[in-house]
Amino acid sequence: MGIRSLISLIRRNKERIAKHLFALSASAAIAAVGLICVFLFMQGLPAMWDIGIFNFLTGTDWQPDWTPPRFGILPMIVGSLYVTAGAILFGVPTGIFAAVFMAKFCPAPLYKILKPAINLLAGIPSVVYGYFGMVVLVPFVRENFGGNGNSILTASILLGMMILPTIITISESAIRAVPGEIYDGAVALGASHEHATFRVILPAAKSGVMASVILGIGRAVGETMAVRMVAGNQAVLRMPHEFIRGVRTLTANIVLELGYAYPGDHRPALIATGVVLFVFVMLINTLFAILKKKEGV
Amino acid sequence: MKRKKPFDFIFFLLTWLSIGVTVAVFTLVVGYVLINGVPYISPSLFALESTALNPSLFPALMGTLMIVGLSLILAVPLGIFSAIYLVEYARRGSRFVKIVRLTTETLAGIPSIVYGLFGFIFFGVFLGWGLSLMSGAFTVSIMILPLIMRATEESLRAVPDTYREGSFGLGAGRLRTVVRIVLPAATPGILAGIILAIGRIIGETAAIIFTLGNVARMPNNLFDSGRTLSAHMYTLANEGTHPGEAHATAAVLLLVVILINALSSWIARFVKAS
DSSP: OOHHHHHHHHHHTHHHHHHHHHHHHHHHHHHHHHHHHHHHHHHHHHHHHHHOHHHHHHOOOEETTSSSOEEOOHHHHHHHHHHHHHHHHHHHHHHHHHHHIIIIIOOHHHHHHHHHHHHHHHHSOHHHHHHHIIIIIHHHHHHHHOSOSOSHHHHHHHHHHHHHHHHHHHHHHHHHTSOHHHHHHHHHTTOOHHHHIIIIIHHHTHHHHHHHHHHHHHHHHHOOHHHHHHSBOOOOOOOGGGTTSOBOOHHHHHHHHTTTOOTTTHHHHHHHHHHHHHHHHHHHHHHHHHHHHHHTO | OOOOOHHHHHHHHHHHHHHHHHHHHHHHHHHHHHHHHGGGOOGGGGOSSOOSSSOOSHHHHHHHHHHHHHHHHHHHHHHHHHHHIIIIISOTTOHHHHHHHHHHHHHHHSOHHHHHHHHIIIIIIISOOOSSHHHHHHHHHHHHHHHHHHHHHHHHHHSOHHHHHHHHHTTOOHHHIIIIIIHHHHHHHHHHHHHHHHHHHHHOOHHHHTTTOOOSSOOOSTTOOOOOHHHHHHHHHHHOSOHHHHHHHHHHHHHHHHHHHHHHHHHHHHHHHO
C-alpha cells in the first residue's frame, strides 16, 4: 500500500479516527488513577503485611535505624489529626462568616477588591506560606506561648490560613445558589436581612457549606511543605495539651525520609505511609462528592 | 424599619470580623513577603551559576520554565482531547463518561506528596528515569490534567448549540465543526485554565523534589535533574544560611504567582465580555 492510498484512507476515515483518538485521550485519566493505585498498593500493602498491619497502624515507635527497625505510624496519624483539627478550629468559622459577608453583606466596590485578593490567597504556593510561617508565626508562637515555636499550634494556625480561601470560595457560591425567593419569603414574613441570611439562607446552603469544609479538610490533611516547615516533625505521640510541642504528620514523614530511605524496608514503609494518607484523603473526597451530589451542583 | 434583634447584630459583627481576619491574613502574608523580599532582589540573584556563596535563582527559573513547557506539551492536548470527547462525542451519562468523571475528580483530590511518591516509584525507579525532567514533567502533567479538562469542558459547554447546528446545517462534519467552530469560540476559557495550571506547576514542591530532583543547576537534557523555583525556595528556607536570598526568592515566586493570577482573570473577563 503506497503512501498516497494511506493518506486517502486516513482522509476518508478521519471522523472515525478523530473520535477514537478523543476517546483514547479520555481514558488517560482512568489509566493514571489505575497506575497510581496499582503502584502504591502493590508496594505499600506487602510492606504493611511484613510489619504487621496492627503494629504499623498502632505502633508508637518510628525508628528506621534500629535493629530490628520499628515502623509504627500512630504518632503521625495522630499528628495529622491534630493539625487538621486545629486548622478547622481556626479556618472554618472565619471562612464561613467571611463567605456570608462576601455573598450577602459586601458593598460592590469592596467586593471588586476582596474577590481577587481571596483568589490570590488560594494561589500562593505552599512553600511561600511555609516560609511565612517559619519567619513570622514560629517566633510569634515561641514568644507568646513558649516552646521553640515549631509546634502543633503553629502548624494549625498556618493551615487555618491556607484553607480559608477554599472555604470562602465554595461556601460563597453555595450561598449564592440559594434561590432568591427563599430570602424574599423570609423578609416578607418580617425577618431582617441578618435574620433571613443566618436563619434561612445559611441553613438552605448547608450541604454546600459542608462540602467546602470537607474540601478544606482534605487540603489540610494533604498539605506537606508548609506543615513540614513549621511543625517540628518529631515522630512522638503527643497529647492534646502538648500543643506547643512539635509533631510529625503523615505527609511530613514521607517528605522528610523518602530522599535517603534505603529500598529494603524503610522505603516500602514510607510507601505504606503514603497508602494510609491516600486512603484517608479518598474517604474525605468521597464524602465531598456525596455532599456535592446532594446539593445538586 | 424592621426590628433588629441583638443576635442579628452579633452575627453582623462576626461577618465583618471574619472578613477582617481574612484581609489581615492577606495583607500580612503578601505584605510581609514583598516588603522584606523586594529590597533583596539584585542582579546577583540572577547570575548564570548558582553557588554556595551566591544561591542564584537563575538555574531554578530555567528548570521551572522547562518543567512548565514539557508538562503543558503532555497535558494540554490530552486534556483538551478528553474534554472534546466528553462534551462533543460521548452520550451524556454513559458509563464511560461517569468513570472518566470519577477518576478525574480522584486525580484532582490526590495530595501532591502522593504524586511525588508515585512519580518516584513509577517514573524514577520502575521506568528507570531517575530524578529527571522526564519524571518531573510526567508526574506534574498528571496533576494538572484534571484542571485543564475541567476548564476545557466548561468552555465547550458555554458555546451555544446554535453554533453547532449552523455548522452541521452547512454540511460540515462533526470533526470540522469541533475544530473550526466550537474550539475557536472556547479558546479564551481554555487559555485561562492553562494559565491556572501553570500557576499550580510553579507552586508545586512536594511532587517535584522526588521526581525532578533538587540540584542547583540547569538540566542539560531530558534525563538530567534540576530544580524549580519552589524547590529552590524550600531549600533556601531550610538551610537558613542566606536569609536575604530566601526573602528575595519568596518575593519573586509571589510576584510570578500574582502576575499569573492577574493574567488568568484578565482573560476570564474577556470571556465574559464576548
